[in-house]
Amino acid sequence: MHQTNDAIKIIDKMTRTNPELEAMVAEASINVEVAQLIYEARTLAGLTQKQLAELVGTKQPVIARLEDADYEGHSLSMLQKIARALNQRVVIHLTPMEHEQSA
Numbered sequence: 001m002h003q004t005n006d007a008i009k010i011i012d013k014m015t016r017t018n019p020e021l022e023a024m025v026a027e028a029s030i031n032v033e034v035a036q037l038i039y040e041a042r043t044l045a046g047l048t049q050k051q052l053a054e055l056v057g058t059k060q061p062v063i064a065r066l067e068d069a070d071y072e073g074h075s076l077s078m079l080q081k082i083a084r085a086l087n088q089r090v091v092i093h094l095t096p097m098e099h100e101q102s103a
Contacts, residue, residue: 041082
């Protein structure tokens with residue numbers, strides 16, 4: 001068997017045999033993606049966390065938490081508020097859960 005040092009392939013192999021671990025990794029990936037989207041949209045708009053917070057009607061620490069990859073409390077309503085403040089919209093897609101086949 002060919003060994004790899006590709007972290008993504010290693011994690012995929014580990015999680016494929018452990019549904020609980022696979023679910024944890026999937027949830028963490030979503031949290032990272034949402035945090036990154038908020039951060040990128042805010043910085044692209046040229047706003048500080050405090051400025052975005054004021055537009056959304058919240059406090060700067062809330063925006064900081066939302067941009068933290070470890071934060072698990074993202075809500076659709078808050079994402080919609082942020083999107084509106086940045087003149088954007090939230091788009092959600094559901095896709096089949098399939099494992100990528102390693103080459």
